[in-house]
Amino acid sequence: MNGELFNRIVIITEEYLGPASHRFVTRQIDAHLNKNPNEIAPDDIPTFIEWAKLTLALVTEDKQVVDDYASKLTQLATNEAGKR
Amino acid sequence: MKATAPTYKNIYIIGIVLWFIYAALSLMAPLSPGSARFHLDTVELQVIRLTILIPMLGIWLLALYGAIRFKRYANSIQESSDGKALGCIANGVSWFVVYLIFLTMAGAILPYFHQSEYINWLISSRNILVMLAALTGFIYIFRGTLMLGHLIKAKTLWTTKRVILLLIPYCLFAIAFTYAFFLNPDLYHVGESLAIPTYVLPPPVLLVVIVIPYLVMWLLGILSILNLRNYAQTISGIIYRKALSRLVRGMVGVVSMTIALQLFNVLMGTISKFTLGSFLLIIYLLILLIAFSYGSIASGARRLSKIEATS
Numbered sequence: 001m002n003g004e005l006f007n008r009i010v011i012i013t014e015e016y017l018g019p020a021s022h023r024f025v026t027r028q029i030d031a032h033l034n035k036n037p038n039e040i041a042p043d044d045i046p047t048f049i050e051w052a053k054l055t056l057a058l059v060t061e062d063k064q065v066v067d068d069y070a071s072k073l074t075q076l077a078t079n080e081a082g083k084r
Numbered sequence: 085m086k087a088t089a090p091t092y093k094n095i096y097i098i099g100i101v102l103w104f105i106y107a108a109l110s111l112m113a114p115l116s117p118g119s120a121r122f123h124l125d126t127v128e129l130q131v132i133r134l135t136i137l138i139p140m141l142g143i144w145l146l147a148l149y150g151a152i153r154f155k156r157y158a159n160s161i162q163e164s165s166d167g168k169a170l171g172c173i174a175n176g177v178s179w180f181v182v183y184l185i186f187l188t189m190a191g192a193i194l195p196y197f198h199q200s201e202y203i204n205w206l207i208s209s210r211n212i213l214v215m216l217a218a219l220t221g222f223i224y225i226f227r228g229t230l231m232l233g234h235l236i237k238a239k240t241l242w243t244t245k246r247v248i249l250l251l252i253p254y255c256l257f258a259i260a261f262t263y264a265f266f267l268n269p270d271l272y273h274v275g276e277s278l279a280i281p282t283y284v285l286p287p288p289v290l291l292v293v294i295v296i297p298y299l300v301m302w303l304l305g306i307l308s309i310l311n312l313r314n315y316a317q318t319i320s321g322i323i324y325r326k327a328l329s330r331l332v333r334g335m336v337g338v339v340s341m342t343i344a345l346q347l348f349n350v351l352m353g354t355i356s357k358f359t360l361g362s363f364l365l366i367i368y369l370l371i372l373l374i375a376f377s378y379g380s381i382a383s384g385a386r387r388l389s390k391i392e393a394t395s
Contacts, residue, residue, distance in 0.1 A: 018321020018328075019166040019235065020391045059390050060323045 003038040005080065009048070012072045016056070016065060028052055042080035049073045092152050099148045102185060103141045109192040110137055124360075132364065139371050140188060143378070147181045150334065150378035153385040160392050169231035173335065176224030177381065180342055183217040184374070187349065190214065194280050204284040211283060215297050218346060222301040222308070225339065229311035236318045241311070254306070258299045264351055265295055282349075298346060305339045312336060327391060331384025337377025345370055 006025065013021035026037045032051040033044050040048070049070050056066045110133050124132070151174065158174040161167030190210040197203045233241065266287060283290055316332040319325060348366060 014320050016321055016323050017391060018319050018324035019164065020161075020321065020324050020388075023161065023164065023392060056323070059387070060326070062323075065322055 005042065006037045006040050008076055009040070009045075009073065012069070012076060013052075015072075016069050024055075028055065042077060045073060045077035045080065049077070092156070095148055095152065096145065099144050099185070100141075102189065103144055106140070106189050106192050107137050109189075109196070113192065113195040114198070135364075136367060136371075139368075139375075143371055143375050144181075144185060146375050146382070147184055147378045150381035150385070151178045151181045153382045153389070154331070157385040157389045157392070160389065165235055166232070169228045169235065172228030172231060173225050174228075176221045176226075176228060177335065177338060179217055179221030179224060180338055183214060183221060183342070184345075186217055187214050187345075198280055203280070207281065207284045211285075212293060215294060218342065219297055219301050221342070222304040222339075225308045225335070226304040226311075229308045229315065232315040233311050236315055241314050250306070250310075254303060261299065261347075261351075262291075262295055265290075268351070302343050302346075305343050309336050309339055324388075324391065327384060327387035329384070330380055330387060334377045334380030334382075334384055337373060337380060341370060341374045341377055345374070 006029070010021050010025050013025050017024050028048060028051055029035050029037045029040050029044075033040065033047060035044070052073065053066055053070050056069060057063075060066065111130060154174040154177055155171075158167055158171035162171055190213075194203070194206060194210065197206050200206075268282065283294070285293065312332050312335055316325065316328055319328065348370065
């Protein structure tokens, strides 16, 4: 189930980071949530979003792209919360 | 094999040492009958040599920097499928740097052996080794672009129609190039020219060891450029694509400029009627474009590395 959540995050990230997505998401979870990527839970998504926004802002100056990414992840978090 | 930072530092040192050797060889080279063609005295010749030598140091260092940056980025993602493909392309770019350095150094060594009995052997070795370095680079790059193509399932890029549309003009170019190549008076040892010849092997041998390999590697280069552009336009990721486009622009430039440099070098004998001004203009233009391309590779690789370094 949680491996599925990781895959969903990677799919959303692919729209922005292409082939680097899997590595990016893995690093974020490992560094900021101190978890194995497959162990990410819906409650972790808000923290993940905060860190992802900060780190993406380092590689692009396009704030719109970063906000768009964050909003898609927020939508994912909302959907995951609705399932519970 | 994962290279470490000190190894990269050594590569720069080797590059600088080689440049000093190249500079000394160039500046102390005897005035060849070939230079007399342009009616230059010793001072004028040294000034012209310096205007090529100094930017050449910049080019070598920039080329080394671009290739190393690219290699480091590829090494950082070597476990992934795009990392393997980009690693293969980075190896090709590194071979192009070897080619560039070897080509310029070999040109500076030959005048010292002008009257030697080994001159023919040296010319043939230079031609074949330079060709092999470039061919290795082109093979690596082509292989890497094929691997990238598999990532985006780009099998549809090479439809029969597209293959025909590419091969027909290329075959025409190949015929024109072969014709121009064999117009080179050096090949037949005619005339009173005392300049160092570009080629010394018999024409049928040159066809096999020079003309055909160059035509094959240029075709690989053109296919690589098309594969790379297709990958860069098709791959997902707004931010990734933007960083990659700079790297691809650099790689396209390096492949194109290597082809242009080789065309210029291979046809040097045929186009020997060029004036000094146009001859220098072509060299300076090539130097500038090569520098720009390696700079672009370095910048693209730096941006891509930034994505991988974020956590």
